[in-house]
Amino acid sequence: xxxxxxxxxxxxxxxxxxxxxxxxxxxxxxxxxxxxxxxxxxxxxxxxxxxxxxxxxxxxxxxxxxxxxxxxxxxxxxxxxxxxxxxxxxxxxxxxxxxxxxxxxxxxxxxxxxxxxxxxxxxxxxxxxxxxxxxxxxxxxxxxxxxxxxxxxxxxxxxxxxxxxxxxxxxxxxxxxxxxxxxxxxxxxxxxxxxxxxxxxxxxxxxxxxxxxxxxxxxxx
Numbered sequence: 001x002x003x004x005x006x007x008x009x010x011x012x013x014x015x016x017x018x019x020x021x022x023x024x025x026x027x028x029x030x031x032x033x034x035x036x037x038x039x040x041x042x043x044x045x046x047x048x049x050x051x052x053x054x055x056x057x058x059x060x061x062x063x064x065x066x067x068x069x070x071x072x073x074x075x076x077x078x079x080x081x082x083x084x085x086x087x088x089x090x091x092x093x094x095x096x097x098x099x100x101x102x103x104x105x106x107x108x109x110x111x112x113x114x115x116x117x118x119x120x121x122x123x124x125x126x127x128x129x130x131x132x133x134x135x136x137x138x139x140x141x142x143x144x145x146x147x148x149x150x151x152x153x154x155x156x157x158x159x160x161x162x163x164x165x166x167x168x169x170x171x172x173x174x175x176x177x178x179x180x181x182x183x184x185x186x187x188x189x190x191x192x193x194x195x196x197x198x199x200x201x202x203x204x205x206x207x208x209x210x211x212x213x214x215x216x217x218x219x220x221x
Contacts, residue, residue, distance in 0.1 A: 010119060010136055018042035021079060024065075025072045025096055026086030027052035030110055034084045035065055037120075046080075048072050049087070074099045082106040082118075113137035122147040127159025128166075157197040161190075164202060168209045183216045 022038050024031050027049030035056065038045050045065040047056055052067065060067040068076070072092065077083055083100050085093040085107065097115040100107035109115045113136070121132040122143040131150055133143045165188075172179060187209055196205045 007136060007138075008113075010134060012121075012132065012134070013118075014130070014132075015082075017081060019044060020081035021046065023048065023076060023080045023083040024086060025049065025076070025083065025092075026088070026110075027056055028086070028088065029053060031084075031086040032056055034086055034110070034120075035059065039064055043081075046076070048076050072096060074103075077103050077105050080105045082108070085109045124150045124154055126154055126156055126162075128162045129154070129158045155194075155198075157194040160197045160202065161193055161205070164197075164205050165209070168206060168213070171210065172213065177214065177217055179213050179217060183213060186216070187212045 017038065018041065020043055022043040023046045024034050024038070025048045027047065028051075031047065031049065032053055032055050035045055035047060039059075046068065047060070047065050048068045048070065049056075050069060050071055052060075052069065056065070056067065059065045072087070077096075077100055080100075080103075083096065083105050085096040085100075087093055087096075090112070093109045093112060094115055097107045097109050097112075101117075106117045107115075108118055108120060113119050119134065119137050121134040122140070123133070124131040124147055131154065133146045133150070135143050193205050193208070196202075196208075
């Protein structure tokens with residue numbers, strides 16, 4: 001009896017796809033969802049499919065994606081950063097995955113983790129704060145359920161807080177002040193800080209962080 005291959009353990013990673021060529025092969029609603037997500041992160045998108053849903057045609061008309069109304073060809077993957085195979089034909093998707101690997105292009109095959117180099121997670125995004133949820137492809141429904149719960153707990157105040165922290169980091173760097181990780185962790189009293197952000201007291205948040213961090217820094221010296 002052959003032993004079953006162990007399920008892969010996925011390495012969580014955030015990719016910079018801004019202005020990188022990403023190819024979506026397929027023209028239906030699934031492909032549309034993938035295109036919309038890629039657009040959120042600044043990708044240059046090529047869509048290849050002989051048939052297209054109306055929304056994809058609109059995106060092409062707005063120059064948000066480049067459309068090739070024909071069947072996929074291996075040369076379509078040349079110089080691509082990543083490709084998403086989203087056709088309704090499993091054999092075609094498999095061929096795309098094989099060709100992508102020959103050309104050293106990252107590939108995701110929709111609903112087929114086994115033939116994918118990467119899988120897409122359910123995400124909660126608040127500005128620069130992104131939380132990704134994955135079940136390693138075992139239960140997308142569970143990942144979406146967890147995302148729904150997280151969306152209730154993480155509001156836009158986290159986006160504002162992340163921006164404020166970035167400003168504080170730049171200010172301290174300009175002063176040549178180095179803050180260790182433990183001191184930062186101690187300074188980030190999330191309930192207090194997000195509560196102040198909700199009240200519109202962003203300057204107070206900035207002042208509290210700077211004072212606390214400088215105090216800790218001076219005590220250590």
